[in-house]
Amino acid sequence: MNFAGAHILSVDQFERADIERIFSVADAMEPYALRQKVTRVLEGAILGNMFFEPSTRTRVSFGCAFNLLGGEVRETTGFKSSAIAKGESLHDTARVLSGYSDVICMRHPDSGSVGEFAVASRVPVINGGDGANEHPSQALLDLYTIQKEVKDKGGSLDGLRIAMIGDLKFGRTVHSLSRLLRLYKNLHVVLVSPEELAMPEKYVELLREAGHTVEISSDLPGSIKHVDIVYSTRIQEERFNSKEEADLYRGKFRLNQAIYTKYCEPNTVIMHPLPRDSRSEANELDNDLNQNPKLAIFRQADNGVLVRMALFAMILDVVDLVDRFSKPVNWYHARREPKIDL
């Protein structure tokens, strides 16, 4: 696809070659994300970061990615502080805000809303999550992470065995990831959820049509025995009618070190789009996994910056200029990895 000026609304836009391009640009962003170099390639450009649903990682990492390329970020969070609360339509908001920005990232609770917004926008729009529908940049960073984490197996995504666990009905990250997995070959996908929160049939069909084997399960230890990736997710409380309804499913599929040691193959990678729900009644990924070197959740979050930098560089068509506008870092960047006691 031609990325210059494109909206990024769904992972369905991508072919395999597009993904490879994004990942190779993301790799090239690493010295900037690690503060080994600075680039001013987007100096003067403005990102409109509009988040009408709670967000920490996606909002901040999109903002950081833009800043790391030298651009500025303007932000709106929540409905209350926006004119949408005064009855303004998505169309009008898009028409106006796209006059202030070079690119817009948007999150909104309604499926399809970001697409609707993009129609009226005069600048490219990136979907930062539209309801239970899609979260394309998350799926890209998930896949990028998987590829890096399975490097010892040759880094190939073909033949991958992955278990997706938790709220597969409302979880947009697993929806986008499933759509993206159609591009790869011979996968074994295990879908683990309470029956009421099963993966919607259309995504199961998509995976099967792509030639993958799909196993549906509600048995957590049994389903994670022979997989390369365990991808855990949070019960999407905000999509339920009440907290009480979400409570019925919370804590049903917990992974901790004892279960991991007993059931998983030694190299199984643990992922989660985050936030993990660490309240005692949920605790889907126990803190005792923090010492497990295969817990990739924070590397996954770090990778979000690289992938989002790549998207900006490609959409604003500056990939070949990033290094030309670079210079050394002036400050002492004291980033340390926390110690893992093995």
Ligand code: ASP
């Ligand atoms: N942060 C992810 C999302 O926005 C996952 C989650 O919220 O559970 O979809």
